[in-house]
Amino acid sequence: MRSIDVAILGATGVVGREMLRVLEQREVPVGRLKLLASPRSAGATLSFRGREHTVEAVTDEAFQGIDAALFSAGAGTSREWAPRAAARGAVVIDNSSAWRMDDAVPLVVPEVNPDAARERPRGIIANPNCSTIQLVVALAPLHRAARVRRIVVATYQAISGAGIEAVRALEAQQRALVAGEPAEPGPLSGQLAGNLLMHWKRDTASGYQEEELKMVHETRKILGDAEIRVSPTAVRVPVLNAHSEAVTVELARPMTATEARTLLTGAPGVELVDDFANGVYPQPLAASGRDPVYVGRIREDVGNPGGLQLWVVADNLRKGAALNAVQIAELVFAS
Ligand SMILES: NC(=O)c1ccc[n+]([C@@H]2O[C@H](COP(=O)([O-])OP(=O)(O)OC[C@H]3O[C@@H](n4cnc5c(N)ncnc54)[C@H](OP(=O)(O)O)[C@@H]3O)[C@@H](O)[C@H]2O)c1
The missing domain is CATH 3.30.360.10 (Dihydrodipicolinate Reductase; domain 2)
Structure with missing residues (x-):
């Protein structure tokens, strides 16, 4: 796998923190890492691979040059920010319910329907509900x-x-x-x-x-x-x-x-x-x-x-x- 620049929107939440652990444990080749949340958490720090990273309030510029934008900040935030992140060229992988049933958004479980991830006209891929x-x-x-x-x-x-x-x-x-x-x-x-x-x-x-x-x-x-x-x-x-x-x-x-x-x-x-x-x-x-x-x-x-x-x-x-x-x-x- 090539090195990718990653943004996590909702990095301070339970899913966002788990994403950091999973990226670390699976040794995903992460280049640049942007940790994003609401202005409430701006300035907080989270650890990744032994280094502290500062959390920023989400902005359009934060997605510039990002390859994968992992979203876990609720459906309202996803509806607002997923198209904006995709417009900056990021592939958005969204954990909320906002896009799951959109015909132009694939809903993917890699063990089950990996091929669906290929066609993503909105630049968004939805992660299904946990259950x-x-x-x-x-x-x-x-x-x-x-x-x-x-x-x-x-x-x-x-x-x-x-x-x-x-x-x-x-x-x-x-x-x-x-x-x-x-x-x-x-x-x-x-x-x-x-x-x-x-x-x-x-x-x-x-x-x-x-x-x-x-x-x-x-x-x-x-x-x-x-x-x-x-x-x-x-x-x-x-x-x-x-x-x-x-x-x-x-x-x-x-x-x-x-x-x-x-x-x-x-x-x-x-x-x-x-x-x-x-x-x-x-x-x-x-x-x-x-x-x-x-x-x-x-x-x-x-x-x-x-x-x-x-x-x-x-x-x-x-x-x-x-x-x-x-x-x-x-x-x-x-x-
Ligand atoms: N927990 C699960 O098992 C699970 C499973 C599947 C899907 N999901 C989905 O994943 C999403 C997050 O769930 P969670 O359990 O991690 O929730 P959580 O612990 O409450 O965390 C929410 C995160 O979203 C951020 N956030 C909230 N409003 C925001 C805004 N307006 N702009 C930017 N960031 C904002 C929060 O940042 P602040 O720190 O700044 O508040 C925090 O980082 C939800 O859509 C949920 O349905 C959760």
Whole structure:
């Protein structure tokens, strides 16, 4: 891979900081590095490869000469700044929901649809929603072999997916719970410590949450199959990091658990952790800080013969965000 000049917009956030770690760990040949955020964080410093870098407030000039602009600063910021960064010649790889369903913006998971990254008329590539990424990495090998027709998925999403302030709020709530004191909701919609929440934006017409509808539409776009039916439920759980998913899948032909295990063994980005008889299955604590999408509890669906059930766990900050974005940059600047 050639050396690339990189900007990170949202560098001070949980995903931005993870991007720095991933770039460092994967030894991506980064030339110039621009760390960008809002004026609130201008002047702060972040470490990369043993050197302190100063965070700047985002400006048009900051993107001049940049090859890859990795965005993780929210949808509103992306809508404003992605076209401006692209106009300066940067390839924008955006983590927000702003561009994912735009027909002129590819939605890319490198293990699943790498070729989509080639056509990017707006100069923008979208990184899918974290829950969608781990779902499609696990299901793509099954889809290729036997065409996925229907997915029923319940997510168990960690608080790190809601950003740095939400992580701090949960930690304070957990301390208050232990002390028997009243807990402040902070940026959360209520108490998450000792509880479950469904606090994403509601889609009043359908009764779903936007987080759930993202999984419906993004899964179809990435797998390139508009016929796939997805029935999602998204739940926030008091886990610090790594999302889990209970997935029920129906294919165009019956598939045994043995065949699914064979297809998933060595599949790109997948690691099987599937020895339930001995209590071995994917867990968020073990997945945290690691790259693979862990798949386990593969079993033939007792309620729908021919179908399958799986348990899928991945680090939402890494494969669900920072790692996937860096992998896209590696793909684009491979030669
Ligand atoms: N967390 C996840 O697992 C995950 C997964 C997939 C996608 N995403 C997406 O990634 C994005 C960032 O998420 P996060 O969890 O890292 O959030 P976060 O911890 O709250 O960080 C937000 C970052 O965006 C910057 N920012 C906010 N408003 C800005 C503005 N107007 N101009 C420039 N910079 C601005 C913040 O800078 P300041 O320090 O100056 O405030 C900070 O660096 C979101 O779009 C989120 O949906 C997150």
